[in-house]
Amino acid sequence: MLELKHVHKSYALGGSSLFRKPMVKVADDICLTLEQGTCLGLVGESGSGKSTLGKMILGLEKPDAGEIWFEGSNMLALSKSERMRMRRQIQTVFQDCYSSLNPRWPAYESIREPLANFEKLGAGEEKRAVQELLVAVGLQPEDMTKYPHQFSGGQLQRISIARAIALKPKLVVLDEAVSSLDVLIQHQILQLLAELKRQFKLSYLFISHDLMAVRSISDQVAVMSSGRIVETVSAKEPLSSMKHPVSRQLLASILPTHPRERRVSSPAAFSAV
Numbered sequence: 700m701l702e703l704k705h706v707h708k709s710y711a712l713g714g715s716s717l718f719r720k721p722m723v724k725v726a727d728d729i730c731l732t733l734e735q736g737t738c739l740g741l742v743g744e745s746g747s748g749k750s751t752l753g754k755m756i757l758g759l760e761k762p763d764a765g766e767i768w769f770e771g772s773n774m775l776a777l778s779k780s781e782r783m784r785m786r787r788q789i790q791t792v793f794q795d796c797y798s799s800l801n802p803r804w805p806a807y808e809s810i811r812e813p814l815a816n817f818e819k820l821g822a823g824e825e826k827r828a829v830q831e832l833l834v835a836v837g838l839q840p841e842d843m844t845k846y847p848h849q850f851s852g853g854q855l856q857r858i859s860i861a862r863a864i865a866l867k868p869k870l871v872v873l874d875e876a877v878s879s880l881d882v883l884i885q886h887q888i889l890q891l892l893a894e895l896k897r898q899f900k901l902s903y904l905f906i907s908h909d910l911m912a913v914r915s916i917s918d919q920v921a922v923m924s925s926g927r928i929v930e931t932v933s934a935k936e937p938l939s940s941m942k943h944p945v946s947r948q949l950l951a952s953i954l955p956t957h958p959r960e961r962r963v964s965s966p967a968a969f970s971a972v
């Protein structure tokens with residue numbers, strides 16, 4: 700479904716120098732494949748380039764070099780109208796549900812907006828579609844009249860998810876989508892995402908710094924460090940199959956050496972240890 704071939708991206712480092720600014724590589728020869736109906740987890744420390752990779756797949760950033768293929772088309776070679784058509788097939792959920800939803804809009808407007816942009820439904824059909832989406836994400840149809848400040852963080856993320864799946868996309872880029880939630884709510888949202896993936900035949904790119912959350916939902920896990928994919932493993936393999944020093948470092952941060960000292964940070968981690 701999605702293939703990245705030798706993708707490169709650099710940013711100029713800040714500063715007021717008159718001379719050529721030094722560049723930082725955030726994607727360095729990235730090659731990745733995501734099969735239809737699966738979840739590819741992308742894990743790595745802060746600043747390793749995960750979000751930039753997600754943005755390039757969403758068309759929000761342009762690679763300096765390389766190709767991004769989606770459903771047999773090179774996304775970087777599409778015309779504007781073809782890109783728009785393709786764009787509806789790839790949706791996203793960001794970490795910060797408070798800023799990704801308009802505080803002045805009731806849930807109805809937030810979920811309806813993509814439908815209004817891309818589909819010409821009658822008012823009754825739109826309302827029915829929004830209500831069905833609310834139910835699909837575990838909320839009530841009546842919740843459509845409520846405003847963001849009337850929801851909890853977990854409920855807001857459910858609305859962001861409803862909005863992301865409103866157009867029945869093929870791929871959803873989930874960028875730290877559960878990171879701002881407390882542990883139990885994270886677990887519920889991960890379960891919801893797994894259920895929606897099955898129900899709506901979705902594929903996911905799940906970006907997180909939390910290795911256990913990534914493993915709990917992904918089929919494949921790619922580890923990123925300084926703009927490079929340093930290791931890709933099946934999520935079914937035991938943790939010990941992760942050999943790269945960066946992967947070991949991520950593991951060490953969640954699994955202290957002595958069992959008595961283990962502070963289980965998520966239900967996913969709990970089942971793994």
Ligand SMILES: Nc1ncnc2c1ncn2[C@@H]1O[C@H](COP(=O)(O)OP(=O)(O)OP(=O)(O)O)[C@@H](O)[C@H]1O
Pocket residue numbers: 710711723725743744745746747748749750751752908
């Ligand atoms: N628009 C930009 N201009 C310049 N530098 C940028 C820009 N966007 C990101 N960067 C830099 O690129 C690097 C990678 O950022 P990115 O957000 O992709 O990493 P990340 O792995 O998602 O990190 P985090 O988990 O903290 O979000 C960082 O050093 C960041 O400061």
